[in-house]
Amino acid sequence: MKTIAVEKAYDLARERYAEIGVDTEAALETLSKISLSLHCWQADDVGGFENPDATLGGGLAVTGNYPGKARNVDELREDLQKAMSLLPGRHRINLHAMYGEFGGQKVDRDQIETDHFIGWVDWAKAKGIGLDFNATLFSHPWADDGYTIASLNETRRAFWIEHVKRCRAIGAWMGDQLGTPCVHNLWLPDGSKDETVSRFERRRLLRVGLDEIFEQQYPEDHLLDSVESKLFGIGSESFVVGSHDFYVAWAMSTGTMICLDMGHYHPTESVADKVSALLLFFDKLLLHVSRGVRWDSDHVVTLNDDLRALMHEIVRADALSRVKLALDFFDASINRVAAYIIGTRAAQKAMLLALLEPTAKLREMEKEGDNTGRLALLEECKALPFGAVWDAFCLRADVPVGEDWLDAVRKYEKKVLPKRES
Secondary structure (H helix, E strand, O other), X not given: OHHHHHHHHHHHHHHHHHOOOOOHHXXXXXHHOOOXXXXXXXXXXXXXXXXXXXXXXXXXXXXXXXXXXXXXXXXXXXXXXHHHHOOOOOOEEEEEHHHOOOOOOXXXXXXXXXXXXXXXXXXXXXXXXXXXXXXXXXXXXXXXXXXXXXXXXXXXXXXXXXXXXXXXXXXXXXXXHHOOOEEEEEOOOOEEOXXXXXXXXXXXXXXHHHHHHOOOOOOOOOEEEEEEOOOOOOOOOOEEOOXXXXXXXHHHHXXXXXXXXXXXXXXXXXXXXXHHHHHOOOOOEEEEEOEOOOXXXXXXXXXXXXXXXHHXXXXXXXOOXXXXXXXXXXXXXXXXXXXXXXXXXHHXXXXXXHHOOOHHXXXXXXXXXXXXXXXXXXXXXXXXXXXXXXXXHHHHOOOOOHHHHHXXXXXXXXXXXXXXXX
């Protein structure tokens, strides 16, 4: 009966959208081809598997202690597989370097190799999905003073530069092995809690380090590089070396992709507004979809105004082929698998809303100076039955419709997660 109800509701919604010139079938076809990169660190609270006694550092904080977090790579993959089975579409997995399989051996970050990620590549091949990758420049004794590549200690700088070089090589290998470009994103926590006198020197060191790291070039069908800025962090409230201005200037001079993280800007600053500005000068952008509440708190993504604005700007700029979308949040206060599904579905819903907008009609109104009609139509679109189109998308993808996915997560929670508490 539910299937029939969903199909009937969709038929009515399709007719309603057709009245304003929107083809819902075309929107669904486009949405089915959009892959999100699911971040592995939600499953284990950004712990990684290098050292079971390691503590989270680099100004990152995960709150909550919901039972059942992944304790090893197998459990993490189990959670990811469960989440993907309840999501429409085919998505990617985003790894941090500290999630390698090290066989219980101490392998420092300047020594990691492709061998430590063979298991991930084999798993991705079996699932038919792509992998993305990130160097890990936090949660390490040599990052405890707040600096890595911008450190004044030459030994530590060399250590971190070597780490990122190796991560880029691993990412390129992943892209080659899987037949889909691996996005390697670089974020580093370098900065200071209080007033800093040597800002220029720290940024000079970062520029020199980046120039050395990126001297080795890889084919774009194997590796896509990006750099990610931040406004501030815990322990870097007064000064962040890798600011937005720094990275835009450096990336523009080198042809490197910029990553915009939705939690890395001032709460009143619009990340959506940056998309069209930067796409005039960059071929591609990486977007980290997150939800900051008062600060970069990386809450689970919800269908809020910021997310809707971001997806609308991508579609309005005809930039779907030029934008890479990745999730980036970590919440240990709720079921971690549910967090994946809530956040991913929210991002997909926001994209669907953007695809269902009568953009051509709105552009024509704007061109003719009909600002009254433009605003009126934008407001009326908010009440159109997009939920019926979303339900049809899930039904066609053979995943639970509506809140039915929560039942599957509850069963998984009762069957699988208790075993991790022993």
